[in-house]
Amino acid sequence: xxxxxRIPILMYHKVDRLNRRSQIPGHYVSPxxxxxxxxVLSAMGYTSVPLSHLYxxxxxxxxxxxxxxxxDGYENFLINALPILKSQNFVSTVFLVANQxxxxxxxxxxxxxxxxxxxxxxQILEAHSGGTEFGSHTSDHADLNAVPKEEARRxxxxxxxxxxxxxxxxxxxxxxxxxxxNPEVEKMVAEAGYRLACSTEKGLNTDTTNPFALHRIxxxxxxxxxxxxxxxxxxxxxxx
Ligand SMILES: [Zn+2]
Numbered sequence: 001x002x003x004x005x006r007i008p009i010l011m012y013h014k015v016d017r018l019n020r021r022s023q024i025p026g027h028y029v030s031p032x033x034x035x036x037x038x039x040v041l042s043a044m045g046y047t048s049v050p051l052s053h054l055y056x057x058x059x060x061x062x063x064x065x066x067x068x069x070x071x072d073g074y075e076n077f078l079i080n081a082l083p084i085l086k087s088q089n090f091v092s093t094v095f096l097v098a099n100q101x102x103x104x105x106x107x108x109x110x111x112x113x114x115x116x117x118x119x120x121x122x123q124i125l126e127a128h129s130g131g132t133e134f135g136s137h138t139s140d141h142a143d144l145n146a147v148p149k150e151e152a153r154r155x156x157x158x159x160x161x162x163x164x165x166x167x168x169x170x171x172x173x174x175x176x177x178x179x180x181x182n183p184e185v186e187k188m189v190a191e192a193g194y195r196l197a198c199s200t201e202k203g204l205n206t207d208t209t210n211p212f213a214l215h216r217i218x219x220x221x222x223x224x225x226x227x228x229x230x231x232x233x234x235x236x237x238x239x240x
Pocket of ligand 1: 071072137141177178
């Protein structure tokens with residue numbers, strides 16, 4: 001990645017119609033809005049690359065790269081997002097919770113939020129053959145600032161091993177659940193063999209951005225097309 005390139009990394013969670021009982025309605029981007037966003041992205045001349053391409057020196061980045069990421073690995077990614085991505089020739093990177101493949105978002109539902117299905121191994125491999133790259137989002141969606149240090153290390157290391165063994169795919173990128181991290185946690189992620197990690201800090205990325213604290217653009221339910229364009233161009237928006 002060069003200093004001249006200012007690379008946006010988009011952050012999505014669910015591409016689905018809003019579940020009215022959800023405690024985090026902002027995480028639902030409707031399929032209709034997602035389609036409009038992807039058409040705009042294409043019209044603006046962006047070419048998507050998987051997140052891993054940002055560290056690979058053997059891959060030349062396109063003139064106007066964008067990385068599209070999805071946290072948690074919901075089934076609605078496969079059902080709603082992937083066909084739209086494919087229609088625009090876009091690829092993406094999805095962060096999986098290693099102990100919940102084929103499970104649900106227990107980390108939310110145990111606090112009273114609605115339950116959503118997560119992709120199982122067959123679905124993950126189907127998404128992979130459709131151009132999707134996968135990274136780790138820990139073993140149990142742990143808050144790495146809240147758990148003891150050794151548990152944080154287990155969440156980071158074991159999830160990589162488990163995903164690589166289960167999927168037979170390299171897992172070289174990481175995403176901090178809730179965006180929660182500290183310098184010690186960043187160091188653990190690097191030591192575990194990951195090459196890049198996504199935070200929830202806002203803004204674009206250049207070659208001076210910490211590769212273990214990459215910035216992302218939060219795309220939400222209310223990110224209509226004008227706001228989407230503004231976020232891409234500015235890399236951030238003061239009200240989030
Ligand atoms: Zn998450």
